[in-house]
Structure formats: C-alpha cells, structure tokens
Amino acid sequence: MQNSYLTNIISFIIIVFFSFFAIPLSSQSNLIHRIEQQKQDSVARKQLEQSVERYQSHINATDTLESEDFDDDIMENHPASDLYRNIWSRERVNPYETPPSALPDSIYIDCSEFQMPLTATYVTSHFGPRWRRMHYGTDLKLQTGDSVMAAFSGKVRIVNYEPRGYGNYIVLRHNNGLETVYGHLSEVLVSENQEINAGELIAFGGSTGRSTGPHLHFELRYMGNAFDSEYLVNYSNAVILDDVLLITKDRMFGYQVQAKNLASQSRSKYYTVRRGDTLSKIAARNGVSVRTITRLNNIKNSNKLKAGSRIRIR
Numbered sequence: 001m002q003n004s005y006l007t008n009i010i011s012f013i014i015i016v017f018f019s020f021f022a023i024p025l026s027s028q029s030n031l032i033h034r035i036e037q038q039k040q041d042s043v044a045r046k047q048l049e050q051s052v053e054r055y056q057s058h059i060n061a062t063d064t065l066e067s068e069d070f071d072d073d074i075m076e077n078h079p080a081s082d083l084y085r086n087i088w089s090r091e092r093v094n095p096y097e098t099p100p101s102a103l104p105d106s107i108y109i110d111c112s113e114f115q116m117p118l119t120a121t122y123v124t125s126h127f128g129p130r131w132r133r134m135h136y137g138t139d140l141k142l143q144t145g146d147s148v149m150a151a152f153s154g155k156v157r158i159v160n161y162e163p164r165g166y167g168n169y170i171v172l173r174h175n176n177g178l179e180t181v182y183g184h185l186s187e188v189l190v191s192e193n194q195e196i197n198a199g200e201l202i203a204f205g206g207s208t209g210r211s212t213g214p215h216l217h218f219e220l221r222y223m224g225n226a227f228d229s230e231y232l233v234n235y236s237n238a239v240i241l242d243d244v245l246l247i248t249k250d251r252m253f254g255y256q257v258q259a260k261n262l263a264s265q266s267r268s269k270y271y272t273v274r275r276g277d278t279l280s281k282i283a284a285r286n287g288v289s290v291r292t293i294t295r296l297n298n299i300k301n302s303n304k305l306k307a308g309s310r311i312r313i314r
C-alpha cells in the first residue's frame with residue numbers, strides 16, 4: 001500500500017512537471033481534471049483501507065465471542081456489512097442509532113450503477129419540512145401498477161406494511177453503503193434477504209398507507225440517516241448529477257436541527273397571562289410545574305407577570 005502510494009505521488013509530480021512545461025495550454029484543463037480524479041481516488045482508497053481495518057478488528061473481536069448468529073451468516077461477504085456493524089434487522093428502517101454527528105465529515109459513495117426507480121416521473125413533493133412535520137423522502141408521480149425498480153444492486157432488508165405510514169414498503173441495503181426506501185406500493189415482488197440488481201423490477205407502485213394519491217415515496221439513507229435524494233438525482237432529466245456522491249454532514253444532515261425545532265414547536269403550548277395570575281396558579285391550571293415555566297421562559301420565580309403577556313407552558 002505504502003509503495004503504490006509513493007509511486008502515485010511520484011507519477012503525480014512527473015505529470016504536473018511535464019504538463020506545465022511541455023503540454024500546450026489547451027490540454028491543461030484536461031490535466032487538472034485528471035489531478036482531481038487522482039485526488040478522489042486516493043480519498044476512496046484511504047476509506048477502503050480504513051474499512052478493511054475496521055472489518056478486521058471487528059472479526060478479531062467477534063472471534064472471541066461464541067456467537068453463532070444467523071444474522072451474521074446472512075451478511076457474510078457483504079461489503080456494506082462492516083459499515084453497518086453487521087446490524088441486519090427487519091424491525092426498523094433505522095436501527096443503527098448513528099446520528100450524523102458520529103459520521104465522518106465527508107463520505108464518497110460510488111453511485112455509477114444508479115437506475116431510476118420509475119421510468120417516467122416527476123417530483124410531486126420534495127424532501128424537507130412539510131405541514132410541521134419532516135418529509136424524509138421525495139414523492140414521485142406514478143400510476144397504480146407502474147413498475148418500481150431498484151436504484152442500486154444490493155439486498156432486500158425489509159418488506160413490510162405500515163397502515164398509517166409507508167403502506168407496503170421495501171428497504172434495500174446497497175453494496176455502495178446507501179440504503180433506499182420505496183413506499184406506498186400496491187404490490188411487492190421481492191422477499192427479505194433476496195439479492196437485487198440495479199434496475200431490477202421490485203414492486204408495483206400504488207397509494208397504500210398514508211397517501212393522498214398514487215405516488216412513490218423514495219428515500220436515500222446513509223447509516224439510517226435520510227437525506228434529500230435530489231442531491232443525487234435530477235428527476236426531470238432522469239439522470240444522476242455525478243457518478244460519485246459526496247455526502248457532507250452539514251449539507252446533507254443540517255435539516256435534523258431544523259426537524260428538532262419543528263418537533264419542539266409542535267409540542268409547545270402558550271398561555272396568555274390574566275390579571276391576578278401567579279406562576280403557581282398558571283402552573284396548577286395547566287398541569288405543569290412552576291420550574292418548567294421559569295425554565296421555558298427564562299424567568300425567575302420572583303418575576304412579576306404582566307397581564308396580556310404570552311408565556312410558554314410546554
């Protein structure tokens with residue numbers, strides 16, 4: 001590894017040296033592109049080395065345990081297994097408990113084999129806050145019975161039905177480290193643990209679960225964390241923006257702060273102070289403690305309450 005790295009650096013220096021002195025200006029942009037490529041390759045190689053290391057230490061750790069886990073057998077030789085620490089659960093869409101803060105700052109994902117989940121479609125609802133809730137996917141127009149295809153190759157992790165949410169849905173684990181979710185399906189054509197190729201027919205679209213009309217709810221997730229699929233896909237042209245997806249924490253997962261705020265806003269409750277009100281009266285009337293009110297409003301117990309002012313009680 002060390003050797004090839006050195007060779008790389010030397011060839012890199014030689015290329016740079018010769019290019020700027022011997023190559024005409026017209027081909028220098030070409031060269032810059034190649035340098036960029038080399039940089040990306042070395043980042044990817046470093047990540048691979050790290051994941052191999054992690055995998056080996058994981059094997060060493062599990063060797064000492066006497067676990068003959070069926071789940072581990074399923075994931076054997078699965079390239080994404082070390083990333084997901086061999087968690088192969090059908091119970092939850094996100095069983096990993098890995099918040100974005102625990103992720104590296106930037107991650108490169110090979111998306112070159114991407115296939116559109118629908119042949120002809122457009123976005124009917126984007127990823128992001130919607131009706132005071134977070135919408136963790138992209139809604140894509142379809143007619144009930146339209147073919148739904150796997151975005152990448154991989155393995156079916158979940159086939160399930162959620163009457164008040166996704167309806168009939170599928171979760172796929174992909175070899176490139178991503179997971180995809182397909183919701184509101186009318187019919188599922190695959191079963192759990194089945195290997196899938198990119199572009200393979202996996203279901204027919206529909207309007208099951210919480211849905212107001214036929215559409216595909218499509219999610220991209222990394223380590224359980226959903227991010228906007230439009231960072232990767234241009235749905236109006238049915239193409240991906242780049243073969244390599246760069247996942248950066250701030251850009252992709254910054255919304256989680258926003259989502260938390262939305263959640264606390266929808267839970268919060270206010271009270272308008274009436275003449276003669278005291279903190280303890282208000283607290284008793286609303287079933288909360290005085291301490292909660294002073295904390296939420298950043299006031300002291302001794303503060304005089306002004307009639308007509310609005311204070312937060314939840």
Ligand SMILES: [Zn+2]
Nearest residue numbers: 137138139217
């Ligand atoms: Zn949706």
